[in-house]
Amino acid sequence: xxxxxxxxxxxxxxxxxxxxxxxxxxxxxxxxxxxxxxxxxxxxxxxxxxxxxxxxxxxxxxxxxxxxxxxxxxxxxxxxxxxxxxxxxxxxxxxxxxxxxxxxxxxxxxxxxxxxxxxxxxxxxxxxxxxxxxxxxxxxxxxxxxxxxxxxxxxxxxxxxxxxxxxxxxxxxxxxxxxxxxxxxxxxxxxxxxxxxxxxxxxxxxxxxxxxxxxxxxxxxxxxxxxxxxxxxxxxxxxxxxxxxxxxxxxxxxxxxxxxxxxxxxxxxxxxxxxxxxxxxxxxxxxxxxxxxxxxxxxxxxxxxxxxxxxxxxxxxxxxxxxxxxxxxxxxxxxxxxxxxxxxxxxxxxxxxxxxxxxxxxxxxxxxxxxxxxxxxxxxxxxxxxxxxxxxxxxxxxxxxx
Numbered sequence: 337x338x339x340x341x342x343x344x345x346x347x348x349x350x351x352x353x354x355x356x357x358x359x360x361x362x363x364x365x366x367x368x369x370x371x372x373x374x375x376x377x378x379x380x381x382x383x384x385x386x387x388x389x390x391x392x393x394x395x396x397x398x399x400x401x402x403x404x405x406x407x408x409x410x411x412x413x414x415x416x417x418x419x420x421x422x423x424x425x426x427x428x429x430x431x432x433x434x435x436x437x438x439x440x441x442x443x444x445x446x447x448x449x450x451x452x453x454x455x456x457x458x459x460x461x462x463x464x465x466x467x468x469x470x471x472x473x474x475x476x477x478x479x480x481x482x483x484x485x486x487x488x489x490x491x492x493x494x495x496x497x498x499x500x501x502x503x504x505x506x507x508x509x510x511x512x513x514x515x516x517x518x519x520x521x522x523x524x525x526x527x528x529x530x531x532x533x534x535x536x537x538x539x540x541x542x543x544x545x546x547x548x549x550x551x552x553x554x555x556x557x558x559x560x561x562x563x564x565x566x567x568x569x570x571x572x573x574x575x576x577x578x579x580x581x582x583x584x585x586x587x588x589x590x591x592x593x594x595x596x597x598x599x600x601x602x603x604x605x606x607x608x609x610x611x612x613x614x615x616x617x618x619x620x621x622x623x624x625x626x627x628x629x630x631x632x633x634x635x636x637x638x639x640x641x642x643x644x645x646x647x648x649x650x651x652x653x654x655x656x657x658x659x660x661x662x663x664x665x666x667x668x669x670x671x672x673x674x675x676x677x678x679x680x681x682x683x684x685x686x687x688x689x690x691x692x693x694x695x696x697x698x699x700x701x702x703x704x705x706x707x708x709x710x711x712x713x714x715x716x717x718x719x720x721x722x723x724x725x726x727x728x729x730x731x732x733x734x735x736x737x738x
Contacts, residue, residue, distance in 0.1 A: 337357045337358060337359065337360070337386065337387050337390035337391075337606065337613075338357070338358045338359075338360065338390075339355050339356070339357055339358075340355070340356040340357075340358065341353075341354075341355060341356075342354045342355070342356050342397070342399075342429070344399075344425060344426065344428075344429035345425065346402060346409075346418075346421060346422050346425045347421045347424075347425060348402075348409070350402060350407070350408040350409045351407065351408045352399050352400060352401075352402065352407040352408070352422060352425065352426070353377070353399060353400050353405060353406035353407045354377065354397055354398065354399030354400070354426065354429075355377055355378075355386075355397070355398050355399070356395065356396070356397050356434075357386045357387070357389075357390050357395060357396045357397075357398070358390060358395050359390040359391065359392075359393045359394065359395060360390075360602065360604060361393060361602070361615070362393060363393065363394075363395045363434075363435075364392070364393035364394055364584075364587055365393075365394050365395070365435075365437075365438040365439060365583075365587045366394070366395050366396075366397065366430050366434055366435050366436070366437045366438060366439075367389055367394050367395070367396045367397070367437060367438065367439035367440070367441055367583070368396075368397050368398075368423065368426055368427055368430065368437040368439070368440050368441070368450070369382060369385070369386060369396055369397065369398040369441045369442070369443075369446075370398075370401075370419070370423060370440070370441070370442040370443065370446030370447070370449050370450050371398065371400070371401070371404075371443055371446050372443040372444030372445060372446055372467075372564075372565065373444050373445040373446075373475055373478070374404065374411075374499070374501060375404070375443070375444075375446075375565075376400050376404055376405035376406075377398040377399055377400050377405055378405065379443075379565070380567075380569070380572065381443065381565060381566035381567070381571075381572040381575075382398050382443065384566075384569060384572035384573050384576055385441065385443075385466075385566075385572055385575055385576035385579065386398060386576070387573075387576065387606075387613065388573060388575075388576025388577045388579065388580050388620065389441075389576060389579065389580050389583070391580065391613045391614075391615060391620040391622075392580035392581070392583075392584060392615075392620045393615075394439065394580060394583065394584075394587075395434070396441075397426055397429070397430055397437070399422070399426055401414065401418075401419050401422050402414045402418055402419075402422055411501055411502065412491065412501075412502035412503065412504050412507075413504070413506075414507070415506060415507045415510035415511070416445070416448075416449065416452075416472045416475075416507075416510050416511055416514060417510050417513070417514075419445070419446075419449045420449050420452045420453045423440075423449055423450060423453040424453055424456060424457070427453070427457050427459075427460075431459070436457075436459035437457065437459060437460060438459060438460060438461050438462065438583075438586075438587060439460065439461070439462045439463070439464070439583050439586075440453065440454055440457070440460050440462075440463045440464070441463075441464045441465075441466070441579065442463075442464070442465050442466070442468060443465075443466045443467060443468075443566075444466070444467050444468060444469070444537070444538060444564065445468070445469060445472065445475055446468075447464075447465030447466055447467065447468025447469075448465070448468050448469050448470075448471075448472050450463055450464075450465065451463060451465065451468070451519070451520055451523070451546075452472075452514065452519060454523055454525055455519060455522070455523055460525060461525060461526060461586045461587070462525060462526040462527075462528070462582070462583050462586045463523070463525050463526070463527055463528070464527075464528040464529075464530065464579050464582070464583070465527075465528070465529050465530065465546065466530045466531070466559075466566070466575060467530070467531055467532060467535055467537070467538050467559075467564050467566075468529070468531075468538065468542065468543075468546065469538050469542050470541075470542040470543075470545035470546050470549075471514075471542075472511045472514045473511045473512055473514075474538065474542065475511060476508055476511055478537070479492075479494050479503060479508075480494075482494045482503070483508070486503055486504070486505055486507075486508060487505065487508070490504060490505045491503065491504040491505065520546065520549045520550055521549045521550070521551060523550070523551070524551065526553045526554070526555075526585075526586050527546075527550040527551075527553070527554040527555070528554075528555045528556075528557065528579065528582050528583075529543050529546050529547050529550070529554070529555070529556045529557070530556075530557045530558075530559055530575055530578070530579070531543035531556075531558065531559060532558070532559040532560065532561070532562040532563065532564065532566075532571075533558060533559075533560070534561060534562075534563070535562075535563065535564045536563075536564065537564035538564060543556065555582060557575075557578055557582075559571060559574070559575060562575075569611075569632050569634050570632075570633070570634045573622065573634050573635075577620065577622070580620055581620075601614065601615070601616040601617075602614070602615045602616075603615075603623070609632075610624060610625050610630055610631040610632070611623075611624045611631065611632055611634055611635065612624065612635075621635075621641075622634060622635035623635050623636055623637065623638055623640075623641055624636070624637065625637050639674045640674075642674065643672040643673065643674045643695065644672070645722050646670075646672050646695060646697065646720075646722045646723060646726065647670040647671065647672040647697070648670075648722075649720040649721055649722035649723065650668075650670040650672075650697065650699065650717050650720050650722075650723070651668045651669065651670050652720070653716060653717065653719060653720035653721075654668045654699070654701070654713055654716060654717060654720075655668055657713065657716045658703070658713070663703065663705060663709060663713075664703045664704040664705070665701060665702070665703035665705070665713075666702045666703050667700075667701075667702040667703075668699070668700070668701055668702075669699070669700040669701075669702075670697060670698070670699050670717075671697070671698045671699075671700075672695055672696070672697050672698075673695070673696045674693065674694070674695050674696075675693075675694050675696075676691045676692070676693060676694070677691060677692060677694045678690075678691055678692075695726070697717070699713075699714060699717055701713055
């Protein structure tokens with residue numbers, strides 16, 4: 337993705353710092369991302385989620401709330417109402433300079449904030465939360481033993497996420513003014529609630545409360561073994577990929593995107609990461625290498641994808657053949673593995689020097705077939721287009737682009 341540093345004023349005239357992430361191709365829609373409590377726009381999970389969205393053609397604005405990261409202001413004077421106001425200011429910035437946001441995404445308290453802000457943003461068609469509390473007041477529980485001091489003295493310094501923050505009583509008072517489930521039930525927008533069952537910061541029961549109060553269309557996705565901050569790359573990439581696929585269902589199709597996607601597969605890497613983003617036929621994919629090979633193991637390797645292409649082509653070809661012949665076939669399964677082997681170890685290979693690529697394909701056909709029909713199906717597998725391409729003459733021409 338391509339990053340652009342931006343800034344805009346909040347309602348109090350303070351500069352808020354943001355990053356606008358663009359896809360490499362046409363922008364299909366704009367999304368607004370709200371980070372977690374005391375986090376920043378630069379959290380690794382926020383970057384990974386934004387990357388998955390840009391891979392799907394969705395530009396993303398992520399910014400630091402007042403008093404956090406690179407934004408102006410004092411955190412001690414901020415509150416939940418201010419966070420909601422900052423979101424509205426960010427949406428106004430997008431609408432003025434680019435296009436009004438269609439999607440809101442919020443992590444933790446940022447998720448609670450986007451649900452509150454969505455009612456005031458008519459351009460928004462879809463809202464997604466990740467590990468969000470059902471009530472803003474849930475954050476008060478994170479203050480622990482400092483809460484009585486805040487109540488009595490009016491303020492206290494609290495350790496949050498390993499850093500000291502001054503929290504004032506006005507922050508607690510403001511939290512109590514917001515009743516999210518009531519406003520959520522009146523929100524007529526697509527809702528996606530993502531939560532980790534093992535989240536020990538915001539219990540999974542919060543997701544249940546949000547889901548019960550939301551109106552359809554609503555969806556829930558379990559983030560399985562992820563922690564609250566989605567610290568592992570694979571968890572945040574998964575969340576972002578699912579989110580992008582879900583959001584696209586509520587966005588209008590682009591004729592330009594369809595024409596471009598039908599004709600080209602695009603892959604790119606950022607910085608020194610091996611992890612590769614792919615857009616093929618309008619669908620977003622990723623590729624990676626195992627950790628032992630210098631990658632992060634967040635996706636299949638290029639050879640894994642090649643094996644997947646052969647396996648998928650095989651099952652498609654056999655299914656279409658069975659349909660054409662009106663054969664009673666319930667399922668076709670193809671398992672493909674790839675290795676480099678010494679040519680001298682290949683009995684039916686013409687070349688006996690060096691190493692060759694060896695694909696082993698195993699096919700299982702569930703159905704009522706005669707032995708002759710089953711044997712014919714195995715013969716047809718060799719006619720799948722990818723199989724023929726791998727066995728045929730292939731030319732690759734490379735030229736500079738741009």
